[in-house]
Amino acid sequence: MFNSKIKLLIVDDHFVVRHGTSLVLNQAYRRATIDQVENISDAISKIKEVSYDIILLDISFPKGNVQQFLDQVKIHRPNVKILMFSGLDEEVYALPYLEHGVDGYLHKLSSEDEIVQAVNSVLKGGKYLSESVKGKIVNMALGQAVNNPLDRLSSRELEVTRCLAQGMGNQEICNKLNLQKSTVSTYKNRIFEKLHIKNIVELISILNVIQDVDGFKDQF
Template identity: 45%
Template sequence: MNYKILLVDDHLVVKAGVSIILNNEIENLSIAYSSDYFETIHLIKINQYDLIVLDINIPGGKSTAMIAEIKSYLPNVKILMFSAYEEESYALRYIHAGADGYLNKLSGEDKIVEAVKSIMTSGKYLTSTIINKLNDNHRNNEPVNPFDKLSNRELEIAKLLVKGEGNLEISNCLGIQMSTVSTYKNRVFEKLKINNLVELIEKYKLFYD
C-alpha cells in the first residue's frame, strides 16, 4: 500500500527536489502537490493523506491555525512543518499547536529522508534541539508562548507598544499615569527577557502573526 504525502510549497523547485529525494530513498510513496493554502484545503476535503509536508509561509496561510483546520478534515494525518525559519525560534510554536515535526529547509537530503521515515514509523519527528527545548520548558515550568506569563494589563500594553503607541498615547488610551505605563513596560521587558521595543516586536511576531 502506498504511503500518501501531500507536499505543500509555493516553490516548484522545492517540491520537485524534495519529491526526487524521497522517491529515491523510500519505496511505495504517492506524492501529491499543492502551491497554496486554499488548494490544500480543497485537496484534503476530497482525498486522504498520511502526511502533509507543510511550508509555514505559503500564500493564504494562517500560521499555526492551519494545523487545527487541516486536522479537522483529516484527524489522523501527520503534519511536518517545513520552513526556512530557524528551528529554535519557531519549532515549539508549531509543535505546541499540533504539528508532528519541524524540519528546516536548509537541512541536507539525509535529514529530509530521516524526518519522513521517522513520522512514517513513530508518528513524530523531534530533533534533539526541539526535545531539549521542550524539556527545558517543562523543567522550568515555562509556557511555550512567553506572552502567557504576562498579566492581562501587561499583555494589553505590550500589544499597544507593538502597534507603535508611545507612553503618552497608552496613558491616554487606558486612563493611567505615564509612570504607571513605564512600570508595566519594564515588567513586560523583564518577563519576556528582552531589552527594547525592537525585540518585543520580533518576539510578538513569532507568536501572533
C-alpha cells in the first residue's frame, strides 16, 4: 500500500461508477487526492492543470473520444500512469490499448480488492491484466492461434468498428470520434481489409459469431 500522498483522476460518464470507485480508493489510499470528471473535455483540462500519478479511464463516452485524450496525455503528462477501466470485454480491448501505451486494463465488474491491486501494480510501474488475458499473451508468444479476429485491429479501429456495428454512418462517426470524413473512410477500409470482409453485413456476421462462440457479450 502507498503511504505517500498520491493524485488520482477518474474519467467516466457514469456518476455511480465515479462515486463508487472513489469510495474504494479513498479507503485504500487515505492520503490520496481523487478528482472526478464525466467527459473527455474536462479530463483534458484537468491534466493540463494537475500532475496526476494515475488516471482511471473509461473507453466509451457520448462526446469526445479516448484517443484524443490519450494523445493529449502524451503531450502534457507523458509520465502519468493510465489504467483503462471499462465494462467492455478485456479479451477484445486490453491488448490493443496496452500496445498503444496504457499501463493496464481493469473490468468494471472487478472486486474492490482487484481494483486496489490493479492501481497498486500500475503505480509501482508494472502492467495490470487479468489472468485470462495474461494467458492469452502467453499463447500468442508460443505461437498458438488466436481465434478472435478483432485482435488484428488497433484501439482506434476498434472504436470505429463499434460505431459501425451500432449502425452509424460516416458522418456520425466523424462527429462522435472527432475525425475527418476521409479518415473514417481510411479506418473503415483497414477494418474490412484486416477482417477479410467487404461490407457491414459481413462485419455484423463476424461479431455475432464471436459473441456466440467465444462468449464476448455486450462489447458492441
